[in-house]
Amino acid sequence: MNTSRLPIDDPTTGEGPLDLEAELVARAACVGPILASNAARHDREGTWVGESFEAVRAAGLLSIAVPRELGGDGASIRQVAMVQLALGRFDGSTALASAMHQHVTAFTAWRYRRDLPGAAATLRRVVEEGFVLASTGGGDYTHPAGSASKVDGGYRVNGHKSFVSQAPVGSAMSTMFTYDDPERGRRVLNMSVPFASPGVEIVENWDTHGMRGTASHDVLFDDVLVTDDRVLADRPHGVLDPPLQVISSIAFPIISAVYLGVAEGAYDHVIRVFGARATDQSVQRRIGLMSHSLRVARWALDGALASVGDDPAPSMSTVAAVMAAKREIALAAHEVCDLAVQLVGAAAFRRGTPLERAIRDVRAAAFHPLDPERTLIHAGRHALGLSADRPDEWA
8 A cells, every 4th residue: 555645634633634735745745854854965966866856756746646547646737836846845956856757747647638649558657667757848849959750660869958857767758859741841749758768878967056956967869769659749840839838838837836945945944044033124124025025926826827727728828827927936036045045144155055055946947948038028929919839930
C-alpha cells in the first residue's frame, strides 16, 4: 500500500480528511525540510538535487496529476500548481525541476481524456515505474531547435536542445523538431523521445546564476530514430496554435507557482527574523509592501488558474491571462526578494543563505516564454484584435 496517498487528518481538529488540495500541499510541506537541508550544498556545488527529488518522488508527489483510474491522485492543474508553490518555499531548484515533470504529466492527462494515442500507457508508467517526463518546450516553443527528416516508419532527428531540467533522471523528453514537409511547408513535430535512445547525449554544462540544482543540461540528438507512434502532434511552424495554447495554459501556471513559492519563502524568512520586534515603521512598511505584492501575485495566479479550469480548451484569452499572471509573479518575486535582502541586511548577502539563493533563483522567471516585455506586446495585440499567434511578427 502506498501510504503517501492516504487522507491526512485535519491537524487543527484531528477529525476527518482534508480536501485533496490541502492534503497534497500538506504532503509537500512534510518533505520541505529535506529540500531545505540540501538546497545550499547543491546551489554551492551546482549539482543535481537528487536527494530532494527522490524525497518528492517517495511522497508520491510526481504522480499526483495522473487520473485516479490509472493509479494517481487525479489532481487538477490548480492542485498541481499549489503543490509546486509549496515546494518552492523550501527550494526553488527542486520545485522547478519537478514542475517540468508535472506540467508534461498534466498535459498527458489532458491527452488521455481525449483518448489520444500513448497517453494512458505513459501515465501508467509514471505511477508504476516512476517514469520521469522532461520537456524542451520552453526553449523550443514556436521555433524549435533541430530538424526532422522522414524515413520509413518514422523520422531521424538532429539538434541541440538547451535547458532540459532534471536531465539526470529523465525517462523521456517531450520535445519538438522542425520538419520541412514537401507539400505543406515548414511544420513542427511534437515528439516523445526516450533518453535511452541511441544518439541521445546529455551534455552536463548547467552552471548558472540561479536555479543551480535543476541540472538543466543541454541534450544533443545525433541521427536519433523516432518512430511514427512517438509523434504526438504535427503543427504549423512559428505559430502559437491551439495545441500550444493548451500546453501554455497548463504549463505556465505550474511553473509560475514555483517562483511565487520562492518569494513567499523569502517573506517567511523575514517574518521569522523580525517577528513582533519590528517596531521601526520603515521596516513595517517594507514588510507591508512585501505582503501586498505577494497578495496581488497570488490573486493573479488564482485568476489565471480559474481561467484555465480543470480541462482547458484552446484559447488565446486564457493564454493572455496565464502570461499576465506569470509576468506579475516575476515582477513581484524580484521586488519581494530584493526587499527581504534589504531588511535582513549584510547577513543575507553572504553566499549560501536562503535569501541570497532566493534573490538569484527568482531571476529565472523572466526566461520562460513569453518574457515580461513580449507578454505586454501579446496582450496588446490580443486586446486590439491583431494577430497574437505569430511571435515573429511582433516587431
